[in-house]
Structures are given as structure tokens and as C-alpha cells.
Amino acid sequence: MHRKKALALLATGALVASGVVGASPAAAANSPVVTRAALDPALVAGRGAAVAFAEQEAENAATNGSVIGPSRQAYTLPAEASGRTAVQLTPGQYVEFTLPAAANAVTVRYSIPDAPTGGGITAPLDVTVNGKNKRTMTLTSQYSWLYNQYPFSNDPTAGLLHEDWWITECGCVPAYTDPKPVVSKPFRPMHFYDEQRLLLGKAYPAGSRIRLTAPAGTNAAWTVIDLLDSQLVGLPHVVFKAANVLLFGADPTGRRDSADAFDRAIAYAQRKGLKVYLPPGAYQVNRHIIVDDVTIEGAGSWYTVVKGHEVALSEPAPDGSVHTGVGFYGKDASAGGSRNVHLSGFAIEGDVRERIDTDQVNGVGGAMSDSTISGLYIHHTKVGLWFDGPMSNLTVRDNVIADQIADGLNFHVGVTDSVATNNFVRNTGDDGLAMWSETTANARNTFSRNTVQTPTLANGIAIYGGTDNSVVGNLVADPLREGSGLHVGSRFNATAFAGHLSITDNTVVRAGTYELNWNIGLGAIWIYALDKSIDADIRVTGDHYLDSTYNAIMLVSDWPVKDLYGISNVHFTDVRVDGTGTSVLSARVAGAATFANVDARNVGAVGINNCGTFHFTPAGSEFSVTDLGGNDGGGTTGPWLASWELPNTITCDDRPPVVTPPPPAQW
Template identity: 45%
Template sequence: MTLPTGPPRGRLLRRGISASVSLALAVAGTAAAVVLSTAPAAQAAAVPAPSPIDVPGRGATVPFKEQEAEYAATNGSLIGPNRLYGTLPSEASGRQAVTLDAVGEYVEFTLTAPANAMSFRYSLPDNAAGTGRDATIDLRVNGTSLKSVPVTSKYGWYYGGYPFNNNPGDTNPHHFYDETRTMFGSTLAAGTKVRLQVSSTAASPTFTIDLADFEQVAAPIGKPSGALDVVSDFGADPSGAADSTAKIQAAVDAGRTQGKEVYIPQGTFQVRDHIIVDKVTLRGAGPWYSVLTGRDPSDRSKAVGVYGKYANAGGSSNVTLKDFAIMGDIRERVDNDQVNAIGGAMSNSVVDNVWMQHTKCGAWMDGPMDNFTIKNSRILDQTADGVNFHIGVTNSTVTNTFVRNTGDDGLAMWAENVPNVKNKFTFNTVILPILANNIVTYGGRDITISDNVMSDTITNGGGLHIANRYPGVNSGQGTAVSGTTTAARNTLIRAGNNDYNWRFGVGAIWFSGLNEPINATINITDSEVLDSSYAAIHLIEGATNGLHFNNVRIDGAGTYALQIQAPGTASFTNVTATHIAQSNPIHNCVGSGFQITQGAGNSGWYANPPACTGTWPDPVWTNGGVPGGPTDPPTDPPTDPPTDTGNLAQGRPVTESGHADVYGAANAVDGNPNTYWESTNNAFPGTVTVDLGASKAVKRVVLKLPPASAWTTRTQTLSVSGSTDNSSYSTLKASAGYTFNPASGNTATVTLDGTPTRYLRLTVTGNTGWPAAQLSELEAYTS
């Protein structure tokens, strides 16, 4: 859902955070870097950043183990961190990814648990016509090619203003990423190396890898006793060659009249219009095995979907949809088209373990309807909302569901003309809504939003939004926010972001009384707001009264802890804020129009007088260790901090000629002298290249080996060269022998003349202690 102005409604490491995550500030000169305080050093050139996966006690319990590409072994190029809207890293998980742009470049993951399947998130550049490109990437296991996996850009790359188009001639490119999945054919043991490698650049010049999810998929679920089979009983085609819409509909109708379950066996079934369900159970062999897909070849407003009858036709009830996937073919957003995976009205019904991908919305439910539940499901790569409870949806729930890369709100409730009452969004993980909010309720009475994880909002929205906003939401129809709204035990990470109508951005948690003031009880309790892109808490567009913040921890905000642009009332108890970018943590130009009542235990967020400025500060996005904001040039990686004191190489992107085992080049810039890079054995020369982010007058390079006495004295023969463009390199220090002696710290220093260089390269041609280059730290200084 979208409004015309303002925000729309509409050794590899695995990152994880506890339910109480701290962001520690590591100061390099004047630049502050937010890092996960308990995270070990990364093995690739990425900056450790809190992950939304596996937050104990919060979010969805997912069946996969996730690994970020930026922490994996790679000879590709790190992009990011960067939250600048319209750039490739801004839509990546954690705002970092790896780009592969040459044959042989790869990202290699090491399994942390047995797996027989993977999904991975990626981006290909669009083609000139805006119709997308198709390519393949080589999947290799322990160095041996297993298969070529098809990848495509046809489900991404939108342009222009809302409702967007596929015309690359327009501005505002976004929605860059997609996901695909594949099975290995056997179970791979923990420790197996799984590599995504470029075998050709003919179809796509680049492949950007964001992350991979590895899982152990259970065997197919057999047909329940007495169930009707859409293939053996009704002739549906599991090969996907023929249109099976009518045959599956006939099976569903028979299941309703006979009181029998309907079973979808293994296969891919062409479905080109809605399957209408009522008083029936439709179940499959599992979402990796039973797939409904398809779209009408001539009428593009018709596509695969499982729908209840609409309320004006009496609605549906007592429906169960379970254990299958709906994989659509929707490549654009046309709001009038009913091309959602699930829709209509379904009272007293359950959606359980359904995978929804490449449709307009995962589930757009039009009430009135009551007691509807979505659980244990995955919703990926939508052109609009993940879920929307629309018009008179009551006593309904989305729980334990994983949502990523929606084109609009992740999970939404919109009481347009009939009240939404007592609905719940609980224990969900909602990541990377490309537009609007992670979770929102537009109006609604006695709503609960609890135990969720929300992260990486892209633009025109925040993490959590509660609003009398969007058409039809008002007290005259009983659709406004009323009763008690409970938002408890939620974790928000890198939420809120730039709005291209509002220069000041949108807060991680924000409230709007645009249609009319909010007069309700809103309890925000026991929650964390981490590394917000702009303000942590934000009020705008009309009064919000009845806010109560209790036991809320704000750790990191790109601008303010509180941004108050509308009147209202709020109480704060045990609310703490740290690492706020502005020295004054509150922006408030409405003065006494916003009344604050303070209880005990508050710190870090209150100031009297607050800031009230005529201009808005650029946000400081610190998860990448580099201040950034809308005025910064959209370079990847972003430029260095404005000071050249300290080690310029630490944490910077790094490439290598190759490495042995798990001893990747990222170890040489991770600040940990006990980890090290070792080049491919018996393959001199070995090179390591660090991107300093901008040209620097480097005068000293300090090289280190691990300080342990087991590292006996050795001499390495090496030279240093530099480049401003990563193309033409000049010698900064001719080849010479440098001795590393554990008795003196296993350190060698190379002095340079200060020639400006951005790309600093070390070339090792010999080592008396081992048949490879070895280096635990490469440090660069301007003095």
C-alpha cells in the first residue's frame, strides 16, 4: 500500500545476536564504528554487524543456517556498508555483499551443520530493455562442480515513482535482489565447502551474492490415508507442461463435498488462475517438493493463487493450506490485479508451512473474516506486501513466519472501512522491505505486535509503524487505532531509513496521526532498537496520545533518539539510549505540545532544551565504521573516515591471489594478530591487495606474523606496489627480504615515500619458513 506523498504505508563466521545485543563503539580518529560487541573478527573484508537471524526468544524459528557472503571465503569484491537508497549494498542484508565480475571469482561457504539444500540471495544487473537477464552460476562442492544453478534479474529492477515500472530510462532504480533455491541431491556434512563460482560472464557481467541459507530438507510427506490425489485421481500434470488449474479445482471441490483432504504430490503444477477453497484441506508433500506456479499467457491479471471466496460471496471457512509452495511469475506491480499467493476471506482457517514467492503479495486477506492464522511459512520476493489483513479481519494471527524482500510493507493490517480487532503479529522475522515498513498497523483495536525481529528497512518507512493513516482509517468508521495496542519484546536492527519526500528520514519506531489524532493506549515494552538509520523513535503528521515506553533500550541512532514533529503525550520508564549521533538526543520543535512524563531508570535520550533546527543533520551510519549520509558520494566501498591517523587498512576490503585452507586474506586486516593469511602453497608469487577507500599518502607499512613462539624466525621476500584505480600499479618499494623474529614481535616495517595510493598491494616471492606467503596483519599508516 502506498501514499502519494510521504512514506508509503505503502573459519567462516555466522552472525548471530542475543536478545540483548550491544553495539560497541570503536573509535578510529573521529569516526565511530558500530560493531557487535561479542562478535569474533570477520574472515572476509566485511564489518561485523548484528544479524536478524537466531535472536534468542524472538523472531521466527527458521529451518536453515544462514551465512553472509561478506564473511565467507571469496576472491570477489566487497560492496558496502552503505545505506544510500538506490545503491546495491543498501538493499543487501547487513548492507554488505560480494560482487563477482570475472570468470573464476567465487564466494565459498563452509557448512556449520549437515545440509541437503540451499537458498541464496543475489543480484544481477538489469538489461537495457528492463526485461531482465537470465544466467547461471556454478555450484561447486569441495572444489568439484555439482551443477549450474539458473539465476535471473527478471523479478527485480523497478524504476520511476510509485507504482513503478520496468523502464530503465526512468530514475529511482531499486528492488535489486532475488532468491533462488536448489537441492544438492545428497546430504553434505558439516565442514563441506559450498562455492558459488562464476563460470561465464557472457550472460551477465556481474553476480552479486548477498547470503546463503543452508538446510536439511526432510523427505517428502506421503499422501494421507483417504485423501484425494490431484494427479492419480484428477489427472493434474506434475511435470508442469499442461495447465492443471481446472483439475486441481475439481479435486478441491470434491474434497469439500466428500469431506476428504486433497493431496498435491511431488511435482510442479501449472496453475493460471485462482484455486477457490472452502471447507477443505489442501496439503502437499512439502514446500520443496509440491509447487504451484503459473500465469495466464494472455490475461496477465490472472495467475496462480489459492483464494477463499470473497466476503460479498459469503466468504470461506474451515480451510487448511499446508506443506506446499506457491511460486509465481509476477514481474511488475499492478495494484488492481489479484495475483497474490493467497487471498479472499477465510475464517477459522490455517495456512501452515507454505512457501510464497514471486507473487504480488504473499497473502492479501479481504474481510470481514475471523480467526485466520498464517504460521511456519516463508514469504519472499514480493512486488507488494508480504501479508495484509485488510477490512474487518479479526482475531487473526501471523506467527513464526519468515519474510524477506517484500516490495512494500512486510506485515500489515489496514482497517479501511471495517474495524480490524484483536489481531496479532508474533514471533516473525521481517527483513528488507524494499518500500514502507517492516510491520505496521493502520488503525485497529486491541492489536498485538510482539516477539518479532525487524531489520534493514530500505526507504519510505520504519521498522514498526502505528498510525491513523491511509484511506478509511478514522474513528467515524471505528477503524482508527483504539483500545490497547501492545508492542512487546521486539528487536529492531538498522530500521527506519531515508524517505525521498522527507529529507529528515523516518524513525525505526514511528507514529502518525495523519487522518486524525491517535487517542489510545500504546504500550512499547521490553524491546531493543539497534543501529537505527535515522531517529529511533519518531512522531509526525498529527498528534499521538497515550504512548508508554517501558524497558526499551536504544543503542545507536543515525540522528536522534527522539524526533518529535507532532504533539502528543508519552511516558518513559527505564528507557536508555547510547551511541546517538547528535550531541542533543531529542529534536522537538513543537515544544510543550508534546508532554513527556518520566519514570525511573531513564538515561541518554532526554535533553532540555531539545534541538530545534532549521536544517536536518546528515545521518551517521556507523555499522560500517564510516560516517555516511545522503550527501556522501555513492561509492562502493564508501570513502574513509576524515582522519588518516591510525591503521588505514584495518577492516578494509581485501583481495588475494589465493589462500590455503581457511586462511583467507581477510585475516590480514581483521586487527587480530593471531589469525593469518596464507597464500596457496607452492605457488609464488602470492599477492594481497587492500582497498584503502581513497588515495592516501602511505609512508609506513607494518607487517606482522602471529606472535606465538611456534612461529620460528623466517625471511619473506616481498615488494609493495600501489594504484589509484586498481588497474595500473607502480612500485612503491622494490623487492627485498624482511625478517620476522618472534623474539622481537614477529614484525617488519616497510618505509615508503608517501606516494598517494588507494590500492595497496603486497607481492611475496619467497619465504624461508614455509612455501607460501604468510601474514597476520598488514597495517598502513601516513606517518
């Protein structure tokens, strides 16, 4: 599998990981503050995934530690935290959460230091409830802490991976610079956070206090707690009439490899027309399980765990993989693909610690038509779910995908009439959700009511080419670098956009990152013409862009092709913009867009930053804005869409000063 990131992915910012440390708040009994994407849930009502857990940010809890952040500076711990703020504990310190509802399970999102030469460490974290029933979690940084240029390194002492790439730190190409610049090490640390789940043994009522303590004897110099998710997990799901994998030799203790037992259970179930059942247990599986015309159900993702090591292959596979690992795969599309596959109710725990783009070490993969994937927890794989078409009629719903080295989910090549809905995605190393029409168009697909938080690279939701696709009702928060909340890209050898693309009723929070190649800020939504022009009917309706670091909306073409490709036929309607560091609209391309009922407030710079293709002709910019009425509000420089800006007045400020907006509020 050849991944799309063939570009030089560059970065800027302070080469630090500790972040901005604020004063330690006094430890006090706090009323529980429940958030969604670190916001008042009322601000994102009706958008994103409906999840079974309650999110509580550590900065809102009682602690004798130190609050770090807020900060959006690349390569810092607060920037990668949910809401851009977290709590740092030194040995002996704690953070304490008050349960907002009864719970018997928690998920802790945290960071601890890397080993001095890379590879991670482990460290304890004590968990008590109401001061009793101490349990100790073993935290790890073995799946975090990447460094350097794309595709990154686990070695903090490594020199530049690509000396022939432009880097902003020296404003040069080091291989052609004399004398060669000295680049600080570790170079561009990132991907700091991980998460871990814990069953508490019994249900505790609302008001119970969950205290997380970095014990005095911990070997971690610091422990950062970002948030706690708490939930009430139901009893294990039981299927009596099924091919139970225990009867075919599977080991629920995880001591022996169960892959062959899984295969035998699947073969028997296919012959007898039965489901396959995975009872509670931790099953070791170190290769792909090939699935076709089969239903596999677990006892629930908290009870049934399928885990595996990443295994080096003796020689590369035909697809270029040099490793294999745990994953459930449909047959390759070239072999006809798989059909009628239904996977539900279990966790997939991988062991992927480095990014190798050719490796097929994803949680779910292959081609699966007329199939459903639901209720999975996918953790520490390369990509949570990567589908290589052609294939059709797939539904991916109600899954949690966390701590991936690359994408959360990708519909790749000819995926049609398929849906990803009500999935929760956090801490991916590339796009959270993507449709990539590489060479063959994806068509008539929908991403709806998903939540994507803290992708450390690239975008929350990205659409690369395709026909008649939709992005509806999603919540995207805190993309970190070189991407946006929502991205529409003619790039990576994608087919041209055709028909329509509907982007409707999405909320994007604290987005608009820094594009390190261009040394400029992006938008909460970013439309990019790199490989060809974009002229399909693109309708952006009902979106909310909250607290954008730079622009809310950006349309751009790359400098070498700015006179070749443009963006037109884009229509923004009933959009709300609450807070921008710079403009509502930044246009750095030829083309046109229309705006109707786009309301804005707390805009930090001129409402429209219209550079066109930078020829600055007497006739004005090569990008035209059409005001269809009802475009109200603005910011520090007046109305965001003023008559003097229309249709194509040049208002080009290449890097306007950033004005931090106030927090978003009810409209």
C-alpha cells in the same frame, strides 16, 4: 483491490546501482559465521521466526571477489543487501561458504544486471560442493529491477511517471519548472535482489564447502551474492487417504495446466470428507483455485510446487483486476467468505513482474475464517497473502514469503481474532506485514515472532488503525526507503486507533530510513498522524532498537495537518536503544509520551529532537515528554533524557548531522 500507496512516493540519493566497492578479501578457508539478520544470533535471541535454515552472509565467506558496502544510500546494491554488505563477482570469481551443519538444500540471494531496456536477463551460476558435483543454477533479473516513481516501471529509459509530483533530485515540481530539469536515467533504480532454491541431491556434513562461481562465459557483467541459507530438508510428506490430484488428471511435470484437476480433486474431497494431497511435482496453475471447507496438503514446499503465468484478462474483472495468476483464494467476503480452509506444505511460484494495484495476483487471498495457512513458500507473487475481510480466526504460521512486488502479508478490512506467527519474510516491495483497517477496524489480532528482512519500500511491520491489536517478539531488519521497522499510522483511510495497541519485545535492526517527501530521517519505530489524531493506549514495552540510521523513535504529523492532529497516550517502557545516527526521540507533532527505563547508548545527536508543531511558542513545544524514571545512557551530547529537556523544551534541529554508531553489542 485498491492499494494504499496513493501518495507520491519520492526518493533521493545517487542514481547508481553498483554501490560502494571495497577491497577484495583474500580467498581463505573460513570458519562458518552464522548470523540472523546479519547479526550475532545472541543479539536477537528469542525474537523473530525460528527457521529451519542457517543464514551465512557472503561478506563473511571466502572469496576472490569484491566486498561492496556497507552503505545505506538509496539505489545502491549494498543498501538493499542483508546487513548492507554483499560480495560482487566478475566472470570467473567465486564465493565459498562452509556449512555449519549438515545440509541438502541451499537458498542463494543474489542480484544480476537488468537488460539495457528492461525486462531482465538470465545468467548461470555454478554450484559445487567440496570442489565436485557441479550444478548450474540459472539466475534471473526478470523479477527485479524496478524504476521511477510509484507505482514504478520496468523500463529504465522511461521519463518521469508523474511530472506533477515534487522530486528531491531537482527540489522542484518538474511540470511547473521552467526550464524543465534534466532527470538522470535510469531514474531511481531499486528492488535489485532475487533468490533461488536448490536441492543438492544428497546431505553433506558440516564443514563441507559450497562454492558459488560466476562462470567465465557468463553474460552477466557482474553477479552479486548477498547470502546463502542452508538446511537439511526432510523426506517428502505423504498422505495416503486423500484425494490425490494425480488421480484427477493433474500433471506433475508442469507441461499441462492442472487447475481443472485441482478443482475436481477439491470437489471430491469436500463430498467425501477427505484431504486433498499434492504429491511431489511442479504443477502449472494459471488462475485462482477457490477453496472453502477443504484441507490441501503438499509433500513439503521443497517438493510440491504450484506455479503459474500471469495471464492478461480479455476485460477487467469486477474488482478491477486486469490479470489473473496462480493463487489459492477464499470466497469474497460479500459472498459469505470461506471457512475451514487449511493449506500446508507446498510452494506457490508466481510470475508477477510489475506492480498493478488493482490486480488480484496474490499467492493466497480472499476471506478465510476458522482457517490455517502453514509451511508454504510463496515467491514472485504480488502480495504473498492478502486477506479481505470481514473474517475471523485465521492463523498464518511457519511460512516463507520472498521476493514480492508489494506486501508480504496484509490483514485488510475487518480481520479479527487472527494471528500471523513464525513467518519469515524477505525482499518485499511494500510493507512486510500489515494490518490495514481501511473503513472497517481490524481487532484483536497478533503479529508474533516473525522475521521481516529488507523491505525495499515502506515498513517492516505496519499497523494502520484498528482496535486491541498486538505486535510481539518480532525481528525486523534493513528497511530500505520511505518506511520504518515498526510503523503505527493513522493514514490510508484507516479507522481510528481504539482500545490498546501493544508493541512488545521486538528487535529492529538498521532501520530508520530516509523520508524522501520530507527530506528527513525516520525512526526505527514511526508513529504518524496524517488522517486523524492518535490517542488510543499505545504501549511500547521491551523493544530493542539497534543501529538506527536516524532516530530510534519518531512521532510526527504531516505539515498541512500539524495543527489539526496530534499523538498522545503513548508509553515507552523497558526499551533499549543501541546506536542512532541522530536522536533517541524525534517529535514533530503536538501531544505527549511517557518514558520509563529506556536505556540508550551511542546516540549521535541530542537525545530529544522536539520540534512540536514548529510554532516555537514561549511556553515551549506542543509535545510533552514525561520522565517516569530509569531512563539512562546517552551519547555524544550527554544523557539522552536530561532534566533540561522536560517536559517540552524546544530542542529542534530539523536535520541534525548523522553520526554513524558502532556495531551493536551485548548490553
